[in-house]
Ligand code: SF4
Ligand code: SF4
């Protein structure tokens with residue numbers, strides 16, 4: 001048995017009081033979970049502490065919380081691990097143990113204590129992606145035959161337990177609450193990648209053109225780190241983008257595909273990002289050569305002016321005066337050649353490993 005102090009964010013709407021933190025001392029084996037700590041505090045000290053849980057084995061997805069600021073499952077986080085992180089965060093001046101801080105998940109409104117409203121931020125978006133199979137044509141006489149390879153491809157997305165940890169951690173959702181979000185988009189890939197589904201094009205067209213769809217993800221990796229089941233939602237979103245932009249060539253209304261292409265071209269050419277060229281190439285690819293920007297490109301470029309001004313002010317982007325070819329710094333030595341070799345390799349090896357199933361860690 002060891003002693004731990006858990007510091008829990010409490011919010012009890014019926015009291016009319018603002019949220020506050022309450023510390024509980026728990027005595028448990030260090031290998032037991034943060035959820036065990038919460039349940040002991042509820043049983044011994046305060047029966048009004050609201051916690052959602054069921055399986056206690058990382059299967060049902062109901063105990064999502066933040067532990068020391070990280071979105072996770074309370075039942076999958078050992079007290080000893082949470083304690084080590086709390087101590088590390090407290091720094092060198094710490095004497096004894098720091099409290100383990102437990103808070104409700106982020107990006108969701110709190111119903112009570114650690115219970116969040118999963119309906120409006122998660123389930124509503126989940127339904128938004130039509131999370132069921134829509135086969136084309138008449139059903140086969142017997143079962144659908146699907147290759148093992150195709151099933152392995154979607155297994156990673158199938159592993160999702162709908163806990164909402166990725167939704168809680170998502171930085172894009174913080175900026176845009178209407179973003180469809182990592183969990184729902186991972187589920188969308190589960191059906192886009194399924195050869196039995198007959199609505200692949202419609203699904204992709206929808207998700208690419210939605211201003212809160214696949215191009216709203218900023219590639220920040222937070223959902224990958226938060227997911228307790230190895231679903232790596234960001235990877236599923238990147239797969240959706242690749243199939244939409246590359247395979248189906250969907251030129252979305254958000255300019256997402258052109259922005260990606262401009263980004264890739266920019267790095268292939270210079271090795272580092274040239275923000276001014278990125279902007280121009282995203283909205284009006286080839287405009288310098290043709291000098292014939294489309295009305296849509298002009299509109300897009302004009303709408304980006306405030307961003308460009310901010311970029312110039314902060315030194316992130318070259319000023320218009322310096323916007324002449326050749327001024328962007330080149331990589332030293334043969335580095336650029338090596339960058340191009342990476343491009344050539346990735347073009348020649350367009351294979352995607354399902355890391356979840358294969359257990360690859362390289
Ligand atoms: S990678 Fe994309 S979906 Fe995942 S947390 Fe970041 S912004 Fe959200
Ligand atoms: S993708 Fe992972 S973190 Fe997100 S809801 Fe599914 S299991 Fe939870």
Ligand code: FES
Pocket residue numbers: 052053054055056057058059060061062063064073074075076
């Ligand atoms: S209690 Fe079921 S996942 Fe934690």
